[in-house]
Amino acid sequence: MMTADFLKERVAAIATMHRKERAIAPILAEKLAIRSIVPQNFNTDRFGTFTREIKRKGTQIETARLKAIAAIELTGETLAIASEGSFGPHPAIPFLPSNREVVLLHDRTMDLEVIGEAISTKTNYSHRRVSSVEEALAFAENIGFPEHGLVAIVGDRENEEIFKGINNSEQLADIIETGIARSADKKVHLETDMRAHFNPLRLQVIEQATLDLIRKLECSCPECDWPGFDVIERKAGLPCEWCHLPTSLMLAEIHGCKKCGFKQEVLFPQGRKTANPGECHYCNP
Template sequence: LEIVGEELSANTNHNHLVVESVEQALQFAQKVGFPEHGLVVMFDELPNDKTEVIKGITSEEKLIEAVNFVLKNSPTGKAHLETDMRAMHNPTRMKNIEKATRDLLRKINSCCPECSMPGFAITSRIRGLPCALCYMPTSLTRAVIYQCQKCGFTQEELFPHGSEYAEPVNCNYCNP
């Protein structure tokens, strides 16, 4: 039995910049939410080995030290900075992982009405929620299909978002 929790989000703080001074590095850091969001300093965007990467920078002192070290030892005189995307140094990513965990728990607690196996989850969505003005089908979800991994039982749920009609702004006929 495999139950997967997921959160699809465009909310991220992934960013990078090549700098030639500590001042530029500090400006970049401020822009990306440092020190709550950690930084990585590298000699190059594609480092040759791990020794060319300084990770987990979460204080101004360590940032200045790392940038100065790379600027002094880099053949180009530049340092590559980027946000540390490891969850332990990235509150934005942590929030998305929390949402994925909540989704996983919701799926674990959703049991099949036929065989009681956990993981009774949505496997497909049916588009076509009708427009409230013209009643033409829209691209919004009209129904979802739940399916059990063990016994294959399926169940359709109409209007999963609680509305039987879509706003006309979502209609290709009323709002082309």
């Protein structure tokens, strides 16, 4: 089997209600000749919302899988693509906010699942409590409004109302004025609308994750030729250039096949055979 050839000319259901197909479908068409459809009346909010009305029950990957399976069941297709995003501190640079996106391909015919991933610090993920229209407009300008939308939460916790997809100044001003009058502390909670159709920055990260998915589909197992042969484990221990003791830097990656279980170790995946002494806990305690 030629890698990913079995996907060519297939139809994929993209499990979205927030226009993620704008980021995903062109890449699928260009790289794999896949024709994409979007299920009608497909409610992805039932799997969790960024505005916290519905909590995500599983991990990012589990939620993306549930979306893909639901899209297959709704459309009758055998191939589906789903994505799921999360926002929080960067795993390696905790003081920076980051956006992690996964794009999952689920092929019922081949019993195949492959997951693309991208992590980016290029995000406007932010929130603020404001007490005037002027504060709200300043926050909006800082996050790239109106191309990037806003969410406002008005009222107290027991009686709050959520306004999503705010993307013009008059609408924002009206909501802020009404919200200040309703709130006991005379403030309104504002946050960036992280849904893909109101957040172009997030769409860019979804594109990166889709390209990573394509890359993995084109990597086949050396033993059985099954697609998706990729990193399953990373090993620290790159030796210090001076003392040769192991450091916390990456020494090797283990690539694995989900089909046959074959594994392959790749040494020095970042192209470095030694660590700088400044990165060694012994030489630079």
